[in-house]
Amino acid sequence: xxxxxxxxxxxxxxxxxxxxxxxxxxxxxxxxxxxxxxxxxxxxxxxxxxxxxxxxxxxxxxxxxxxxxxxxxxxxxxxxxxxxxxxxxxxxxxxxxxxxxxxxxxxxxxxxxxxxxxxxxxxxxxxxxxxxxxxxxxxxxxxxxxxxxxxxxxxxxxxxxxxxxxxxxxxxxxxxxxxxxxxxxxxxxxxxxxxxxxxxxxxxxxxxxxxxxxxxxxxxxxxxxxxxxxxxxxxxxxxxxxxxxxxxxxxxxxxxxxxxxxxxxxxxxxxxxxxxxxxxxxxxxxxxxxxxxxxxxxxxxxxxxxxxxxxxxxxxxxxxxxxxxxxxxxxxxxxxxxxxxxxxxxxxxxxxxxxxxxxxxxxxxxxxxxxxxxxxxxxxxxxxxxxxxxxxxxxxxxxxxxxxxxxxxxxxxxxxxxxxxxxxxxxxxxxxxxxxxxxxxxxxxxxxxxxxxxxxxxxxxxxxxxxxxxxxxxxxxxxxxxxxxxxxxxxxxxxxxxxxxxxxxxxxxxxxxxxxxxxxxxxxxxxxxxxxxxxxxxxxxxxxxxxxxxxxxxxxxxxxxxxxxxxxxxxxxxxxxxxxxxxxxxxxxxxxxxxxxxxxxxxxxxxxxxxxxxxxxxxx
Amino acid sequence: xxxxxxxxxxxxxxxxxxxxxxxxxxxxxxxxxxxxxxxxxxxxxxxxxxxxxxxxxxxxxxxxxxxxxxxxxxxxxxxxxxxxxxxxxxxxxxxxxxxxxxxxxxxxxxxxxxxxxxxxxxxxxxxxxxxxxxxxxxxxxxxxxxxxxxxxxxxxxxxxxxxxxxxxxxxxxx
Numbered sequence: 001x002x003x004x005x006x007x008x009x010x011x012x013x014x015x016x017x018x019x020x021x022x023x024x025x026x027x028x029x030x031x032x033x034x035x036x037x038x039x040x041x042x043x044x045x046x047x048x049x050x051x052x053x054x055x056x057x058x059x060x061x062x063x064x065x066x067x068x069x070x071x072x073x074x075x076x077x078x079x080x081x082x083x084x085x086x087x088x089x090x091x092x093x094x095x096x097x098x099x100x101x102x103x104x105x106x107x108x109x110x111x112x113x114x115x116x117x118x119x120x121x122x123x124x125x126x127x128x129x130x131x132x133x134x135x136x137x138x139x140x141x142x143x144x145x146x147x148x149x150x151x152x153x154x155x156x157x158x159x160x161x162x163x164x165x166x167x168x169x170x171x172x173x174x175x176x177x178x179x180x181x182x183x184x185x186x187x188x189x190x191x192x193x194x195x196x197x198x199x200x201x202x203x204x205x206x207x208x209x210x211x212x213x214x215x216x217x218x219x220x221x222x223x224x225x226x227x228x229x230x231x232x233x234x235x236x237x238x239x240x241x242x243x244x245x246x247x248x249x250x251x252x253x254x255x256x257x258x259x260x261x262x263x264x265x266x267x268x269x270x271x272x273x274x275x276x277x278x279x280x281x282x283x284x285x286x287x288x289x290x291x292x293x294x295x296x297x298x299x300x301x302x303x304x305x306x307x308x309x310x311x312x313x314x315x316x317x318x319x320x321x322x323x324x325x326x327x328x329x330x331x332x333x334x335x336x337x338x339x340x341x342x343x344x345x346x347x348x349x350x351x352x353x354x355x356x357x358x359x360x361x362x363x364x365x366x367x368x369x370x371x372x373x374x375x376x377x378x379x380x381x382x383x384x385x386x387x388x389x390x391x392x393x394x395x396x397x398x399x400x401x402x403x404x405x406x407x408x409x410x411x412x413x414x415x416x417x418x419x420x421x422x423x424x425x426x427x428x429x430x431x432x433x434x435x436x437x438x439x440x441x442x443x444x445x446x447x448x449x450x451x452x453x454x455x456x457x458x459x460x461x462x463x464x465x466x467x468x469x470x471x472x473x474x475x476x477x478x479x480x481x482x483x484x485x486x487x488x489x490x491x492x493x494x495x496x497x498x499x500x501x502x503x504x505x506x507x508x509x510x511x512x513x514x515x516x517x518x519x520x521x522x523x524x525x526x527x528x529x530x531x532x533x534x535x536x537x538x539x540x541x542x543x544x545x546x547x548x549x550x551x552x553x554x555x556x557x558x559x560x561x562x563x564x565x566x567x568x569x570x571x572x573x574x575x576x577x578x579x580x581x582x583x584x585x586x587x588x589x590x591x592x593x594x595x596x597x598x599x600x601x602x603x604x605x606x607x608x609x610x611x612x613x614x615x616x617x618x619x620x
Numbered sequence: 621x622x623x624x625x626x627x628x629x630x631x632x633x634x635x636x637x638x639x640x641x642x643x644x645x646x647x648x649x650x651x652x653x654x655x656x657x658x659x660x661x662x663x664x665x666x667x668x669x670x671x672x673x674x675x676x677x678x679x680x681x682x683x684x685x686x687x688x689x690x691x692x693x694x695x696x697x698x699x700x701x702x703x704x705x706x707x708x709x710x711x712x713x714x715x716x717x718x719x720x721x722x723x724x725x726x727x728x729x730x731x732x733x734x735x736x737x738x739x740x741x742x743x744x745x746x747x748x749x750x751x752x753x754x755x756x757x758x759x760x761x762x763x764x765x766x767x768x769x770x771x772x773x774x775x776x777x778x779x780x781x782x783x784x785x786x787x788x789x790x791x792x793x794x
Contacts, residue, residue, distance in 0.1 A: 009675055010675065011674060011675050014672050018672070100723035101723055345734070346696075346733040346734030346735065348733075349707045349708075350731070351713065351716045351719075
């Protein structure tokens with residue numbers, strides 16, 4: 001007989017699977033952890049950067065919980081042959097205390113050996129921006145896109161077209177169908193015709209001339225002399241009252257008709273006033289279609305530097321949005337739906353100061369770099385997923401100087417405070433940086449390009465709750481221009497501007513809620529262009545404007561004449577006819593009232609005489 | 621799933637066999653801790669590890685955890701008041717402050733009134749449940765199982781070829 005195997009207290013069968021799983025985890029960490037972290041940095045870094053991010057190597061140490069990343073290269077999304085910047089080494093060490101609580105807490109980290117604009121070995125991939133939901137577009141992007149549209153234009157291209165006489169060539173042909181004023185006139189004509197029909201019907205329902213004449217006959221038929229006779233007077237008065245009543249009714253009908261005609265005349269007059277506004281709109285529209293240059297300094301400044309300013313605003317807005325996404329403000333967190341646990345929640349007690357950590361917290365990172373390109377120093381503090389736990393804002397301060405790249409005295413100060421109301425700010429100043437091939441106006445006919453300049457810049461962007469303010473003060477000095485134009489006059493204008501504008505200042509400001517931003521852009525270049533261009537083309541602009549106005553007025557002349565005629569017709573035909581009949585009826589009314597008054601006076605006199613005789617007779 | 625079924629069959633087998641009352645009683649007592657704990661916490665993970673490494677009857681543990689979870693749902697307010705009174709004891713405040721600020725320990729969620737109440741109750745009831753369930757198992761075997769084995773039905777089943785084959789298999793590999 002086989003003896004049944006005796007079993008002990010420990011489940012030996014479970015130990016082997018447990019050991020296998022443990023060994024697999026250890027092996028994974030030994031063999032693949034570094035490459036997994038490397039891939040993660042490349043993937044998430046690429047997402048944030050919008051272009052390829054490459055990491056040379058990652059070395060982790062489980063015992064010290066440290067990670068060392070070598071050479072992180074961020075591709076420049078707008079020029080993928082170059083890196084935006086490259087970090088030589090990034091070291092950080094996590095705290096066991098945090099890890100044992102399931103959190104990533106980095107007490108100290110260091111960023112070293114930073115270089116900028118280095119040439120890449122291979123072209124970096126540029127990732128497409130995530131498509132926005134067309135049903136729910138971002139308000140900020142919509143506003144900035146609208147602002148870009150507002151600043152759309154080509155100052156010198158428009159001037160060149162005007163001087164060449166091209167601008168008005170086709171625009172003023174076949175414009176009838178586009179004119180809102182003409183459409184309005186046509187609609188108005190139809191409305192007047194309809195109203196005239198109504199007036200005709202109304203007139204036909206009014207008492208006719210024969211009826212009015214019959215009142216006169218009835219008046220004559222009344223024996224007014226009988227009013228002197230007291231016994232017959234009531235009968236006469238009754239007849240007179242009946243006539244008076246009929247006449248009053250007719251007067252009322254005519255008064256209503258007068259009011260109606262007057263109101264229709266008023267309508268036509270008001271409508272013709274409205275047309276004036278539409279004509280102005282048509283003129284403005286055609287002017288913009290003909291691209292007549294606007295010689296307002298603000299408008300020129302907007303066209304020259306507006307799109308660039310809006311682009312940089314969009315970039316800052318993106319950074320702020322990213323900060324909000326990864327460091328959500330306290331009030332946003334409340335929007336998370338709380339899932340009630342299936343069992344009673346109970347009450348959580350707190351003992352002393354809880355050593356709680358946010359999910360991620362980089363306490364301090366020291367940036368220090370010194371290489372052949374230049375120096376970078378600074379610090380980043382309190383990068384965290386939950387600022388309310390840390391109770392500190394995220395801050396960064398960077399000072400950099402890259403003489404070899406001509407990027408001098410860069411100072412950046414960033415503060416992201418999401419503990420309560422969002423308070424984000426970025427202050428950036430650059431002592432000098434090179435500007436190359438900056439096109440201020442470029443078209444087939446004209447090109448006005450800042451070929452080289454040295455610029456200094458001070459930028460500040462602040463977001464408080466939903467209110468955004470951005471200021472940009474740039475000074476371009478030692479500006480060299482590249483000018484080209486098809487016509488000699490334009491070329492002269494461009495050269496004149498170029499020689500006067502060796503230093504260009506730009507002061508731009510945008511403020512307001514992100515849904516409605518107010519832009520204020522000023523530049524001395526606008527004034528220089530205005531002066532240089534104004535002399536030559538102001539007469540031409542005025543002539544072109546007059547031409548547009550004349551063309552429109554010419555096109556509308558027929559319609560205007562028709563409407564005026566109809567208005568005159570309303571006045572003369574209906575108002576005249578009514579007035580004529582009304583005066584006739586008014587005559588009858590006054591005659592009746594006159595007779596009644598004289599009869600009344602005569603009866604009163606007779607009464608007085610009778611009273612006098614009676615007084616005499618009875619010796620009163 | 622196979623493990624669960626295996627454990628369920630093993631539970632029935634153990635209940636009806638002559639041995640293993642300690643495994644079963646320990647399983648039921650561990651089920652008490654699992655069922656009373658309101659959420660996944662460090663102590664429940666520890667119980668799972670014990671179940672995995674020690675020969676504690678898992679089927680009994682899971683079945684009793686299910687039963688005790690239903691009971692605990694009704695008793696949550698009582699657990700809350702017990703837990704709250706323990707957590708509010710001045711004499712333990714120092715200990716709790718130290719524990720609260722230690723790593724790993726906060727994973728037990730001891731600072732929650734329901735967790736603390738349920739924990740205290742389950743620790744107190746653990747030996748009681750162990751002893752009581754062991755006694756009941758022995759009694760069940762002596763009365764119910766023995767009486768069932770005397771029935772004609774069971775004798776008829778025992779006389780079948782299939783049962784004899786099963787008995788041999790059980791003797792060799794069970």
